[in-house]
Amino acid sequence: MTLELDAIDRRILAELQIDATLSAEQLSQRVGLSRNACWRRVRMLEESGVIAGRVALLDPEKLGYGLSVFMLIRTSSHEPHWLETFRGAVTSLPEITGIYRMSGDLDYVLRARVADMKAYDRLYQRLIAKVPLSDCSASFVMEEIRETTALPVQQR
Amino acid sequence: MTLELDAIDRRILAELQIDATLSAEQLSQRVGLSRNACWRRVRMLEESGVIAGRVALLDPEKLGYGLSVFMLIRTSSHEPHWLETFRGAVTSLPEITGIYRMSGDLDYVLRARVADMKAYDRLYQRLIAKVPLSDCSASFVMEEIRETTALPVQQR
DNA sequence: TTTGAAAACGAACAGCT
DNA sequence: AGCTGTTCGTTTTCAAA
Secondary structure, three states, rough: OOOOOOOOHHHHHHHHHHOOOOOHHHHHHHHHOHHHHHHHHHHHHHOOOOEEEHHHHOOHHOOOOOOEEEEEEEOOOOOOHHHHHHHHHOOOOOEEEEEEEOOOOOOOOEEEEOHHHHHHHHHHHHHHHHOOOOOEEEEEEEEEEEEEEOOOOOOO | OOOOOHHHHHHHHHHHOOOOOOOOOHHHHOOOOOOOHHHHHHHHHHOOOOOEEEEEEEEHHHHHHHEEEEEEEEOOOHHHHHHHHHHHOOOOOOOEEEEEEOOOOOOEEEEEEEOOHHHHHHHHHHHHHOOOOEEEEEEEEEEEEEOOOOOOOOOO
């Protein structure tokens, strides 16, 4: 299942990753194609699943989620029961926007968004009430230098 | 500048965070409002910047970015020159989709997307060629249990 | 001032050349 | 692939509450 995407497809993807509201007309001008040809390519990219969806991105500051946290978790217990409980606990908390099972000596990485330190502490308390964590270290994001959903589709 | 968003605004945001292609008609049915009233709210949310934009999300697997990596960086040198070089280096690499300056003993966290281990190594080599890293540990994502751009706007 | 209906406009989609 | 027509969504206007 190797997809063959040419330079124009990649150009289209690059544009839509930045602004998905572009009309077929606008898009066609940017990539140098007729409106219809362009529209058909977009449709193909959607149907093949390369474009997984279109979402609205919200401003975290304006909604009271100005503090971003990474939680690095090491677990002593690797029994199935603990794992299940852990999964149930983390997935039940919507402030946790990223949940990753890792290789190496780290077991899980969590990414959470909260209002402030106090809100973080509440989240942490709710989490450890649901599942015991033997080793969890939190790091707070001081500055988001980059945060993008865009993949490098146009790579030179 | 405190924004007052009522339950319907939040319902709208919740829907658009999942699917930004919903028409005003569809949206209005889901949130229980007339088409126009709904449309006016969306417009207000856009103008106030609560809705920061609409983007297409692509399938990383289908584009050859199946491996996700977190790089945890500690730096010995905190001189302005090193910092500047570091920023230039990381921001020049588009595979690095997240760049965060942290509090605590971690200095930076990077999130990158690559094809495989070999591609990771190439990225790493390119990075350290641009800026010396005294302490950088990489952790690879084995499983993305959750990865969402959606903020919990509807909280209970 | 806010809400709903409806007209006008523009974009999306399908069929045909 | 391009052209064209029909359908559908968006945006504006207007009238009523």
